[in-house]
Amino acid sequence: MVLPYNKLNILPYVNIFYRKIFRFFRRASLCIPGCVIRPAGHFSHGSVSGIDAGSREKKGQRGSITVEAAFAMPLFFFAVLALCYMSEVMAIRTSIRSGLQYAGKIAAENAYERPVLLAGSIEEDLINAVGAERLDRSIVESGSSGVHCEKSYMSMNTGIIELRASYHVYLPLPVFGNVVVPMEESCRVKGWTGYERAGFLAEDEETVYITETGMVYHRDYHCNYLELSARMVPAEIVEDLRSESQGKYYPCERCAHKGTGSGVYITDYGDRYHTSLSCSGLKRTIYAVPLSETVGKGACSKCG
Numbered sequence: 001m002v003l004p005y006n007k008l009n010i011l012p013y014v015n016i017f018y019r020k021i022f023r024f025f026r027r028a029s030l031c032i033p034g035c036v037i038r039p040a041g042h043f044s045h046g047s048v049s050g051i052d053a054g055s056r057e058k059k060g061q062r063g064s065i066t067v068e069a070a071f072a073m074p075l076f077f078f079a080v081l082a083l084c085y086m087s088e089v090m091a092i093r094t095s096i097r098s099g100l101q102y103a104g105k106i107a108a109e110n111a112y113e114r115p116v117l118l119a120g121s122i123e124e125d126l127i128n129a130v131g132a133e134r135l136d137r138s139i140v141e142s143g144s145s146g147v148h149c150e151k152s153y154m155s156m157n158t159g160i161i162e163l164r165a166s167y168h169v170y171l172p173l174p175v176f177g178n179v180v181v182p183m184e185e186s187c188r189v190k191g192w193t194g195y196e197r198a199g200f201l202a203e204d205e206e207t208v209y210i211t212e213t214g215m216v217y218h219r220d221y222h223c224n225y226l227e228l229s230a231r232m233v234p235a236e237i238v239e240d241l242r243s244e245s246q247g248k249y250y251p252c253e254r255c256a257h258k259g260t261g262s263g264v265y266i267t268d269y270g271d272r273y274h275t276s277l278s279c280s281g282l283k284r285t286i287y288a289v290p291l292s293e294t295v296g297k298g299a300c301s302k303c304g
Helices: 010-028 053-109 119-130 132-136 235-240
Strands: 160-173 177-190 207-211 231-234 263-266 286-290
Touching (some): 119 132, 119 160, 231 235, 235 263
Antiparallel strands (some): 160 177, 231 263
16 A cells, blocks of 8 residues: 655645544534424513423433544544554565565675675665655655665675665654654575685595485485485385395384384385385485595495
């Protein structure tokens, strides 16, 4: 929802809105059905009017309805107006957060060539993503020029970009005065800086691959021991099956206690059968490390 007036000219329209409400109920109180003034029967000395007791009672009811309406209806319309502004605040926050993410993506792309984060460029990319006209017509104080990103920074060590956009939201509520609420949106992205070979590997050191529980290292990332190909076989024949390395299959220590059921899962080069496809023994977390850090591990018999 885009409000048609900004903070400079919306307040007079709100005041006119409230005046019309009060004027409407003031007129409506004079036209309530059932309130009839009866004509006078006769006049005598000391008589002042022909209005009987019933008319006076109806006038009292009419006055009470007028007072209740004068209090209740403005509060109702005030609640509706507050709900509209609450929706506008949520829309503004969503738009600025999306624009901040767009600006962060551009900053991440340029992080390698320009390792210094400029707040001005972040603000420009954010405003271009949201739209300057959208912000100028919104309840953001000062419109597009009221969004500031001077708190944004990038870590030179990790390449993490911390983006923060601060602004103020103007709420034109004549009952409570001019309410200005500070807002801040933030997001974090990783700059596309890669890594430097120095400090990770020696000049001529080889990179190998290991798993969390493996006892060997692998020189080929696509080694069959690293790329598991699980398949289901009937549980009654697993004792007679052999792996590609002619090894026998034994129950997995992690999932064998759950029962075998009608089928189990095996791999071509493994030595365990599994009762659950989600068993951690069927998953591989592979790490690339220098060969010097694999002390105590042997070379893979297939790719080592």
